[in-house]
Amino acid sequence: MNALQRRLPAAVRPHATFIGVMPYLTLLVGILVLVLLPVFSSYEVTSFNVYDILQNFGVLGLVTLALGLTMIAGEFDLSVASMYSLGGMIAVKTGAAEPAVGFLVALSVGAFVGLVQGGVVSKLRINSMPVTLGGFLTLLGISHVISNSKSVAFSNYDIGATLDAPIAEIFSWRSIIALGVFALAAFAMSFTRLGRDVRAVGGDRRAARTAGVPVDRILIGVFVVAGVVAALPGVLIDYSLSAATPDIGGVDALIFAATAALLGGVGLSGGIGSPVGIAAGILSLSILQELLVILASPDYVSDLITGGLLLFVTMTVAPELGQWWRTVGLGGGFRRPIPVAEPAAGPAPGD
């Protein structure tokens, strides 16, 4: 029984179970399709496809992690999608002589942006969506301004080659860095007090405050981490490509990140989700996109599928779906059991 189930009445538990296993189920289906595709058709799946999926994980995966962490804390940071492009742009502009400098400057800017937005959201208790929409547009604007809306070349090709060189056929430094960040996040969220505090702040902010959780500090911290984790993939991809463009971020990255995070079982009401689930969500979505590449589908198919998928997962995690389902009389598994069948008194088993 997962955290979401414990908080919900018995009638909607099947729904919660579904949300809990959804990330792993979709990942399993994705892997099965990937494995079975060559068996039942003439399309070939090679280790390069797996490498490609992990490369994508190393970029948009981190953007998703950044968004997902703010969602677990009960907020929604739209600005990660443009921090991603700004991070890369800053690194390319400042790291020409020494890539490490660019890397550090970009991550510091990410932290600063997180500090400002997190400070405003936590201290003034404003809904984070309008605040971060402002951030989203501002950061996108800044990356257009400093690049003059053009592609900016990065003269250090070595670092890109190093980041992208295949390791054990399917990995690269880029994907290993991303996996490391995920491992770190997963550890912090599962085994430290910090992780529990973040979940508490997302699940029930008032209760968390009463219980002595430093809510404001946790919120600011989450936004700072999100800013840094969102700037990192920008640096990685732009070093890889030896160029930065302001167009890599924006709404498309946002659609990917939101879809992957929701597929990964992150709840929109806060407190629900884990980095491992988010990773499963991203891998599922990356596998799906790789399949579209393998099948050589036209571009619009990807738009249709991601947009449709986002609507679908938003629907499945919508808080009042179960209720609506019962009202329209299509109850099925979601219908409240007949009272006789319920235990007469005491907590339900497993509570």
Place this chain on the structure above:
Amino acid sequence: MAQAPAPAPPAAGGLALVIERTLGSRAALATRERLSWLLVNALPIVAFAAIVVVGWLTTDGFATWANVKAILAAVAFVGIIAIGTTVIMLSGNLFSLSLGVTAAVTAIFFMYALAWGLFAAIVLTVGLGLLIVALQGAMVGAWGANPIIVTIGAGGLQTGVALWVTGGESILPRGSSDAYQALARPLGGVPVGIYFFFGVAVAVELMLRRTRFGREIYLLGENRAAARAAALSVTRITTAAFALAGLCTGLAGVLIGAASANGSLLLEGQYTYDAIAAALVGGNAVTGGRGSVSRTVVGAILIATISDLLLLRGYSTGIQLLVKGLIVFVVVVLMNLERGRSR
């Protein structure tokens, strides 16, 4: 925090915190009320005046009739979509992040639909806009789905469908008649769109103030739980509010399509963000329940003038996004400071 002895003032300015500390609570109260009144009602107008003066003094070609007409045309497009955004905002569903896409998609459809005659094309296009956005509203209302995410997803879906149908090409008007150009010509010296804009503004404002449906939107936005307790159907009101936004966006699509005499996804421009910025800068509460169309009208004029001034001064996409982003950020923070202390 100093408490008012009498019932709390309707609004309290966070800016006045310092004044309150120095002057004591009673004097501060009056100042605070005045400050927050200024903040909400006069600030957009003062800002507009400042921009006009700055533009006049520093920018060639700003204070010309041709430019005023260009601004008015932009006001019509941004403003009509912003009225839609306002209705969504008032109903407590924040805003849509894909009305610009819908405007472009309906403009594309308008080009196709012109084959059936101008009147049918307008009706069908507005109907399409209404349908697209109402469906999103139904998801939000019936299932409590998050409006921002639903509208982002729906935007992706619309982009996909539009690319599929058009093959990524720009669509020229179908049909032999070019009667649609009447929608792009000036009428009485100003762009036709501006009449539609004020027409829609008056109609929606009257509807919000005078009809039951309008009051229901305010109630839902102010207090969702109370609306539910009053046995109002959240699903119906939310769907209707989004439908109204879709109707506005479809109409904007018609005007934008007619003005550019072609339909493509590029027409999206920054309408989504401009509309949100206009609704916010006019002084509508982003969390719903407070605001009016007349505020949005002021906001739309302000945003269109700022965009125009930036464009005249040669600032492209980047600065435009940057300025609008900062406007959204600052206005959301200011409005919250103003409201926050009255609670």
